[in-house]
Amino acid sequence: MGGKYRITGDKFPRMRPRRRRGRLAVVVVGCGALLGVAGWGTLQLIDVFTGGGGTASAAGSRTGCTTKAGPGASAAPVVLPKPAQVTVNVFNATTRSGLAKTTADELKKRGFRIGQVGNADKVYDKKVTGTGVLLGPAASLNTSPPVLATQLATAERRTDAARKGAAVDLIIGNGFKTLATAPEATKALTALTAPKPAVTKKGC
Template sequence: MSMLTPSGMGGKYRVTGNSYPRMRPPRRRGRFVAALIAAVVVLGLFSWGALQLFHVFSGDSKDAKANAAPSHPSCSPAAAPVATGKPIALPKPTQVTMNVLNATTRGGLAKSTADQLAGRGFKVSKFGNAPDEYNAKITQSALIISGPAGEAAAREAGTQMVGSAVKIDPKRKGATVDVLIGNAFAKLATPTQAAEARVVAANPPAPKPTCSPKN
């Protein structure tokens, strides 16, 4: 036995010549590499999370820009087939010429209503059935249609029917109005109801603007 061989040790720990045994286990390089990769992954995730938080708080997120409400909407007046928004001097019934048209399925309604309106001073040019495009499609008591020149006359005619509506056709010429009797019509307004309606008709509401965001 060599003098360098510890007592009781033999076999592979026997020292011969100028060599001597290793007394510590070999390094485990696999664990070191795995730990290094894990550290890199954790550091990468941390950096990505920090970057996302930066975008959120700085307002650079694409989703935030897409969902942000426009700060300066562009508004344009809505088409106003029923009102101009300006006070109107209503004419007297004797200054209003109208056509009385029945848009319901009740027979004889145009003539009887025309006679009553004529009795209140209105000038009835003609009476009869409404065009097919309006037949049985008017839910109000009446729809009064005129051109821009006949708006005041149309509003005066509308005071005679509670719940009626006025439509201004910009392409229509002249001041004659069409009174289309609708499904909700029962009878003409009382003098008191007509007087109250005249105040409202002389001061129509302004049309509501329609707004669309700027691109």
């Protein structure tokens, strides 16, 4: 070509169009996102068919498991002493006379072994504002006091680390009116010693 369109020199113009790097970046990002979604979906399918591998609470929320007390298997019953194996000392910390004896007589009818009966010592005399105090050695905290507490559920429970023996003191306070009725006490004692139902999973 001549004239003003004449080509000079040893370099020639590039005839093919420039590459569009922006479009290439968009394609790469799109492919990466597609692969990520596909991988996540695959993991979800594996989790559904295998039951998952997370914690128990997480698995329960994923699979819709619920817990329910089963009527079948049960836990081991709580081993507690019978009333005949519990020695009770009954002390009156109120100004009402004869309260310790009448309470001790009623406990004896219900099967408890009665020890000392009389007035409370000066540490508790006229100083117990509630219905009563159950005082026993530290070793008997979860044995004899809970059994005796079925007869007076509102009594305060205390322990004495220096105390020896297994007897429990029932110190009657100013708020005391009467022991629980025999049917109520029997029901409470049965519930205390009854085995707890096992917890089973449903819908897993």
